[in-house]
Amino acid sequence: MPSASTTRLIDRLEKAGYVRRVRGERDRRMVTVELVEGGLDDYRAACESSRRHLDEIAPALRARTGATTAGHVRARRHRLPISPQRTTRGRA
Template sequence: MAHKHPEEAVFREFLIAVLLHNEAVADRLGLQPVDVAAAILLETRGPLPVGTISEELGLPSASTTRLIDRLEKAGYVRRVRGERDRRTVTVELVEGGLDDYDAACESSRRHLDAIALHYGPEQVPLLLDMFTRVAGAYRSATKELRQDET
């Protein structure tokens, strides 16, 4: 069945490409796709409490614990206990921990750099705004889906 809106088909093709790329990167690193998402989250936001990672990824705490175990075992992150309250645990990237990730993304970076040549500097704010809004829309939709599960 064909879509009524061609732009929807384009966007769905974009999503498929991103999802498959993330899965291929995860396979290359011996991780789960959600593990890669967690590592990227830590790279962009810095060290995070376990609860924040759980909330941001929409995972139950037990699943988040297993995810952190996998990343720690693979040498990407470490747990850091709070100095004042030893019960609080923050997760941080290990120095050089994402070197393998960066290497796995080298080809995508090269292809994306080539695309950037098609856009002028005046278009960058619009594109970044769109990505920010799309990410927010998907985060909201994901929260709604997760709430429906409970």
């Protein structure tokens, strides 16, 4: 992802109250992005909602397009991450 896109994404997450930027103590150019307390709650709820939706549409897809498409949906459903990884960037 381009640096400018990453900065905009982190700006939006910070404004929404999900993350905060922490500057490095030794190197002020280093910025670590940390989740705020409770920052995963909405994320987990959205993942669970997505899982339920994929579970609901899989039978209809299987009936319309065969097992292959339903298998892809099932695989994607199980690949939804449990929690995002911590991100570190070198620039503010």
